[in-house]
Amino acid sequence: MTHLTRRESFRRAAILAGASGLPFGCAPASESVPAAWQPLELKPVTATGYGTDPNLIHPAPAPWILTLTEKQRNLAGVLADILIPAEGDIPSATGAGVIDVLDEWVSAPYPLQQEHRAVLLSGLDWCEREADNRFGSTFATLTEMQQLEIVDDIAFPERTAAAFAQPAAFFDVLRRLVAGMFYSSPEGAAELGYLGNVPISGDWPGPTAEAMAHLNEQLNKLGLEL
């Protein structure tokens, strides 16, 4: 019996999956043994925050030092763009500057952000080890299909295998942060169609005719009336 390394067996499995014409990004959940979740031991961030009386009109850049390494920023960027890819003229997450905000976030001295720092850095580390485990490479240099094979195992909590529970929890935190940061960027707000934050003189104009037509249609369907 030929003795395959675990790495080689995964490589072959991936090639087979590709050859079988399985749709991209929809590979079945891996039945392999994933890399173990290893919480990183991190030195606590001890910087001071922006204080209880910051200048609100001209907010200064966050006073704490950014802490992500170049490698972590790159990997976070790859994952962020898998979460929020470019779409037509709309930039991807990295194109909208999300990684700078993410770095500010995980480097902040506040308890919630420190919790996220522990989860995110451990998760990025897991992604690298899992990329090596399955494909013998760093995550960023995997093919898109290989990257998505890993992501598919952790992106859908309702069908996540127990062995991926912690990486999936990491991915959920990353997803909420990246999506929040993207959609609160000017580009993301434009995509959502937010039209407020502009002064209007006189009475508030209220819903448009189009918005009311949609509401009336829904009211009819629900058997409700104003």
Added chain:
Amino acid sequence: MIVVGSGAGGGMAAYVLTRAGHKVLMLEAGRDYDPVAETPMFNTNAEAPLRGTRTPDKHFGFYDATVDGGWDVPGEPYTMADGTDFLWWRARMLGGRTNHWGRLSLRFSPHDFKAATRDGLGADWPFEYDTLAPWYDKTETIVGVCGDNPGLDDIPDAAPGVLHKPPQPRVPELLLAAAAKKLGIPTAYMHRAILTRPLDNRQPCFWATPCGRGCSIGAAFQTTTSLLPLALETGNLKIVTDAMVHTVAVDDTGRATGVTFVNRKTRKPETLSARVVVLAASACETARILLNSRTDALPDGVANSSGQVGRNLMDSTGASFTGLVPALENRPRYNEDGHTGNHIFIPWWGHAAQAKGELNFPRGYHFELGGAFPAPGMGAGSSAAGYGLALKERVRSRYGAYVGLSLRGEMVASDDCYMEIDGEVRDQWGIPVPKFHWKWSEHELNQVAHGRDTARQIIETMGGQMHNPDQLPEEAIKKGGEIIHEVGTTRMGTDPGTSVTNEWGQTWDVPNLYVMDGGVFASNPHKNCTLTIMTLAMRNADHLAQAMGRGNV
């Protein structure tokens, strides 16, 4: 005379007294603050650290107006009894909490002033609604309140011409109202202290930028753009900031002689004398001052022969119920900012059911209705699932499709809820701190359970699904103090044995010592307390000004 505090009560007291020709020295614990120069109008979340999200430095988010405050004030701790989880919000700035409050301005109703007569719980107020009605009219005229008179028993009418025109409801509010209507539950325009026509030097709302940041154009009421500048115009007001008052001195004849404060800049105590002292430092700060003023002659504190100072501490009950409504998904976009608060709400509709004994809780609540296309912040990520274009499609379709019903209800004063002075802990100014005791009773828990079930019915009638529909009331109810409506610690009444002040806010024990903040509330109806704090302060400062004019104080 001295007025301690520059918020709702102190601001109104100074306004009335200075216009009546009396010289007022106002002492404010926090720093000077100018909303015209300091309000971040139109700043976006993207311009703020951490996208403006809340942090321990800024508990309501980066742009919230609160200066040096929140649930924790640096160097100013408070303590709690075992089993108590109480939150005490403070702001250390001119104008106090009026700079960031929700501006919800509902009158108490005839029902509200006589609840104890009806159900035997807590205490009645020392007057009827009709006594206060003309003062509500005067207060609303100066403050500027938008809303209307729907003729419901929970919302007394304002005099014609007093209220400003309210903005019409948004689409999600209309759908909520339609669902409520099917269930026989009324909705009405929310009353908010927002101008929709000009007043004095203040401009009407231009329908943008959240009120919690403060309002540089003065449309959203705060004392720093209205009552304080108007009082300063008289030439009779002097304001001293960074003055942390900790005691009132009383002489052998039982009269107040003045106050002592710590100058926060020099960290040294200073003493001032005055003919009259008005405390409006907020319910818990005022009770703290009175209790900390104890002497050998007055071992229980000043104005505390009844033993009621610090007792009867009440907040509003609070709970938040939210749900996703498919009928609101992918709806046409328009600018839904409005006045950035709820345009309509559900007033308490259960007086008749309570009278018939059909409900298992004695006091009412209201729902503040939420639903709009919000200014995108970190919350925009909460609807994300999966990844890629599917994630984006889902976030877009669910934008503006969530609704919320925030319950705000009346709690009943209880022996379990009070504050005293901690015998050991002092703040950075050397002042002994309050120690809080708190426990919700069945009255509040049953009320929140009713609210949860009602919110669920409304959301399901809209075809939506409520998050966490089986949450226990003990889990759903917010913490004591969390709604920031703390009142009752120096309650007014008709009996010096069971109350701290008479109906004029004049302490029974010390005739030239008045309380003009929420401490004087005899009960805490579900409507937010600020409008009534200002109305009482106006009526009582007017009474005081006249008494002084006659030499009767």
